Amino acid sequence: xxxxxxxxxxxxxxxxxxxxxxxxxxxxxxxxxxxxxxxxxxxxxxxxxxxxxxxxxxxxxxxxxxxxxxxxxxxxxxxxxxxxxxxxxxxxxxxxxxxxxxxxxxxxxxxxxxxxxxxxxxxxxxxxxxxxxxxxxxxxxxxxxxxxxxxxxxxxxxxxxxxxxxxxxxxxxxxxxxxxxxxxxxxxxxxxxxxxxxxxxxxxxxxxxxxxxxxxxxxxxxxxxxxxxxxxxxxxxxxxxxxxxxxxxxxxxxxxxxxxxxxxxxxxxxxxxxxxxxxxxxxxxxxxxxxxxxxxxxxxxxxxxxxxxxxxxxx
Ligand code: SN0
Numbered sequence: 623x624x625x626x627x628x629x630x631x632x633x634x635x636x637x638x639x640x641x642x643x644x645x646x647x648x649x650x651x652x653x654x655x656x657x658x659x660x661x662x663x664x665x666x667x668x669x670x671x672x673x674x675x676x677x678x679x680x681x682x683x684x685x686x687x688x689x690x691x692x693x694x695x696x697x698x699x700x701x702x703x704x705x706x707x708x709x710x711x712x713x714x715x716x717x718x719x720x721x722x723x724x725x726x727x728x729x730x731x732x733x734x735x736x737x738x739x740x741x742x743x744x745x746x747x748x749x750x751x752x753x754x755x756x757x758x759x760x761x762x763x764x765x766x767x768x769x770x771x772x773x774x775x776x777x778x779x780x781x782x783x784x785x786x787x788x789x790x791x792x793x794x795x796x797x798x799x800x801x802x803x804x805x806x807x808x809x810x811x812x813x814x815x816x817x818x819x820x821x822x823x824x825x826x827x828x829x830x831x832x833x834x835x836x837x838x839x840x841x842x843x844x845x846x847x848x849x850x851x852x853x854x855x856x857x858x859x860x861x862x863x864x865x866x867x868x869x870x871x872x873x874x875x876x877x878x879x880x881x882x883x884x885x886x887x888x889x890x891x892x893x894x895x896x897x898x899x900x901x902x903x904x905x906x907x908x909x910x911x912x913x914x915x916x917x918x919x920x921x922x923x924x925x926x927x928x929x930x931x932x933x934x935x936x937x
Pocket of ligand 1: 805895896
């Protein structure tokens with residue numbers, strides 16, 4: 623594997639999930655693969671789980687890891703080709719990515735969308751420029767439109783905790799106070815549509831995701847109906863795709879509560895984190911027996927390790 627930016631980069635999804643679960647049982651079996659190999663993790667935005675779990679995954683494989691918070695510690699990056707750099711930007715992404723490629727065997731990149739210009743965000747300009755100029759394999763640590771390491775960990779979690787062969791999985795929109803990317807729900811939908819699950823998306827009218835990611839999903843606007851008898855309920859806020867980045871008020875009632883969960887007593891509640899308590903999800907759910915959010919975050923290590931292992935094998 624040379625690029626990991628979406629589910630489409632994976633040849634055999636069940637095999638990758640199986641690999642992650644095998645690595646969970648025996649984390650240090652492939653230390654030789656990463657010996658003298660360097661992973662550079664580049665962050666243009668904040669991170670907790672992605673940073674630490676990917677770093678841990680690389681260490682488990684015997685790699686060296688360098689982390690650069692380029693937004694805070696690097697030179698201000700210019701992204702536009704042909705720019706006359708007489709303003710605040712100091713270094714062009716062409717040189718920055720090219721130089722990092724000289725120091726690394728694999729690069730990981732996190733860059734959120736601006737949520738202003740849909741065409742620009744959905745072109746994945748920043749991620750693609752890293753790929754083009756660094757000339758080494760690149761793994762997405764969440765790009766403008768997708769978060770594939772999160773989605774792989776989510777599928778690993780579902781595979782591990784399911785009690786029926788084809789579980790009912792529901793992605794439900796949750797309230798928030800600011801516009802958030804569509805990357806996590808896009809990516810989760812894209813993976814679920816290819817997995818052996820019965821997949822439903824519930825959101826208020828106006829929060830339709832880009833149809834490219836939801837092909838095969840049942841999409842409804844009634845949350846109660848959607849979550850009935852669910853095996854997994856994945857809670858996530860996102861801003862509108864059309865008009866792009868918009869947030870409308872009046873949907874506070876979409877916060878999942880224990881009362882709503884009485885319709886799905888066997889459901890495990892998932893969230894990629896960070897979660898805003900009592901806005902997106904109630905304390906009672908997060909601290910209750912149906913939440914699997916910490917377990918899910920733990921699985922980020924095995925997802926990242928399965929991907930890095932394949933990349934190391936293909937170097
Ligand atoms: C990011 C998102 O894509 O939704 C990262 C999730 C892994 N989440 C946020 O930016 C949350 C910010 C906030 O203020 O709650």
